[in-house]
Amino acid sequence: MIHEVDEALRRLLTESGLEASGVDVVFDAPTRDWAARRTAPTVCVFLYDLREDAVRRGSGTEEVYDEEGHLVARRSPPRWFHLTYLVTAWAGRPQDEHRLLSQVLAGLAAADTLPARLLTGSLAELGLTVALDTAGTGLDAPEAADVWSALGGELKASLGVRVRAPLAGVTRAVAPPVTEGLVVRSAQRVDGSAQRVDGSARDGEGGGTAPGRRLRYTETGDPGAEGFAAPRDRGPAPARRRRGERRP
Template sequence: MIHEVDEALRRLLAESGLEVSGVEVVFDAPTREWAARRSAPTVCVFLYDIREDHTRRGSGGGEVYDEAGLVVARRTPPRWFELTYLVTAWAGRPQDEHRLLSQVLTLLVATDTLPPHLLTGTLADLGLIVPVDAGGTGLDAPAASDVWSALGGELKPSLGLRVRAPLAGISRVAGPPVTEGLVMRSVPRARAERDEPGETDGARRLRYTEVSEPAHEEGFGGPRERRPAPARRRRGERQP
């Protein structure tokens, strides 16, 4: 899922005209050694924090269908994660860096969600909205100054970019659908009486210890006395 968010952000920045103007979009860590090797204008989108959004954790699951409409798998609900990026611009002069960073800021502020046509892989398969929040970071995310200190570089103007993306749940293959009816096996009466209980090749005979064996046209409670049908009343005759 992380690499799919990276690819969506790269496509989003490319559609704004950065690649056409010769600006590279990279996802490297902006360390001091990396900055010394840069020669072309560059926009660096560095991922430095990943946290799960527990408020969006769901329960239950969903079903995956094939082209024929049959259930082929069952999937647990997706888990949502906040990906926090540090976006910086690199050029020969600070004025050029500020101009490039302003262009990126204008694009990201106008983008509330990643467009569906930019999503790939599991993000495209899930079909869920992927929110984007530019100019801010999560409440628990490290501060930009701490990130620069950990990277060993000098503090530069940067943008905080937060993306909330779903991680696809675990899929478990479902069994094939039932296509055959129930099969019942019977044992001849003589054989069932001769065998002991549990020794009739899987057949089982119900035994009632308190009720005698019923005869023909009788139930287990003995012969049933059939009451005569009530006589028909004539019209106008009162019932006694």
């Protein structure tokens, strides 16, 4: 999920005109060594904090059905996480950096959510809203000054960007519906030995056979040439009941 948020942010910044201006968008840590190696105008989007939104944690499971309406899996609800980024602009002069940072601010502040067309992978499959908060107040994350101190770099102008994104739940497949009948084969003990219904003896010598028994289907007339144990077509899926609805 994290790399999918990165890609959505990169696409959003690219649409704001950075690519046409020849500006690189990277997700590296803006350390002192990294800054010394930079050679082109760059926007750095550094992820420095990740924590779960426990208030939005759900419970229970969601049923997953196939195209024919049969239950095929159960999935736990998604869990939501806050991803906090430090966005900085790097150029030859402070004036150029401020102009570049202003362009980034305009592109990010225009959107309260990451557009669905920019989402990929699990974010696109879930179809849930991915919230975007740019330079908001009260970000529950370390202060920018503390981040710069940990990186060993000098404090400079930056934007705090927080994304609230879902992490897909765990999907567990369920057993497929039964489409074949069951055959019950019994064995009898003759002279202290177990005898199978096909006439072959086990646990010693013995004689005599016992007929097998087949489970009967209700309201079934002719079982066909292969008997009641033959594979049968899977019928239509039963109508789903709403929660709290009683069976007729």
